[in-house]
Amino acid sequence: MNKIHIVAGGPEQLLPELYRSDNDVYIGVDEGTKFLYNRNITPNAAFGDFDSISEVELSTIINNQKVQTFTFDREKDMTDLELAVRWAIKQRPELIILYGVTGGRLDHELINIQMLTLGLDHGIEMKIIDIQNEIILLNPGTYTVKPDDELFYISFLPFSDLVKGITLTGFRYPLLDTDLRFGSTLCISNELVTKKGTYSFDDGILMMVRSKD
Structure with a gap:
């Protein structure tokens, strides 16, 4: 496993172009799962409480046997993104790329940038990419x-x-x-x-x- 791409539910217009690579893993986080489907990319896994998508969209995700779905209560001690990142780290990829984690609520954006320290802690390269920037610690x-x-x-x-x-x-x-x-x-x-x-x-x-x- 070379790369894990994690797409969260930040403003969709800030996402860069995304392309499916057979050697990489794609993870949708809450509404980010829908963003992947919008780009004809079926995620390998989906994480979240899915409070940002409709019941029909959630049913599509859950019923797709190709998608490993991890559902959580809305009230929890970690964000959906952190849960996805910690799962990705356990897979020991060479690189984890986060999308859809900037440009929305400032508190989420700041903690999402801080989350790059998890990559440093585990010796895995992590970066954030949006339509304007690329960030790495x-x-x-x-x-x-x-x-x-x-x-x-x-x-x-x-x-x-x-x-x-x-x-x-x-x-x-x-x-x-x-x-x-x-x-x-x-x-x-x-x-x-x-x-x-x-x-x-x-x-x-x-x-x-x-x-x-």
């Missing part, structure tokens, strides 16, 4: 990044109180061994100026956001 290390004609801007945000020793090479605004404190805008809206850039840091948790113009 990183542990200390050295990384390479290549230009993307669509995701032109690259920003680095501290996700811990302090990110120590960040170095950027190949960027319009390079840095050398700089500490980045939570709330700093120092590394917002950078750009690559070479065919390959590198970034590294020594301590903390770093968020990288790639965005369209």
Whole structure:
């Protein structure tokens, strides 16, 4: 299992284009299950209390033997998305991608971004993708990044109180061994100026956001 794609019920117009790949697993979370059906993608699994879809739509999901359905009470200690993410982590894929988790209620969007730490905790790459952005959290290390004609801007945000020793090479605004404190805008809206850039840091948790113009 290479990738698990999880589609939640955020604003549908913010979803990027989705394509079915036979080697990947697709999971719908509540209304996100309907979004997959709207794109002619039958999910491998569906999670939720399904309070955001009609009884007819829910019946279609439950009665499809190709879809493993996990239903939960509305009152619970985890969101439907977290339940789906924790299930996905147990499958040990190389990558988990979350869609439909931004652009709606701000409290949900903020906690959904924080949920990327579950990937860090379990050594699994996780990212959020919407029509405008790609978001990933990183542990200390050295990384390479290549230009993307669509995701032109690259920003680095501290996700811990302090990110120590960040170095950027190949960027319009390079840095050398700089500490980045939570709330700093120092590394917002950078750009690559070479065919390959590198970034590294020594301590903390770093968020990288790639965005369209």
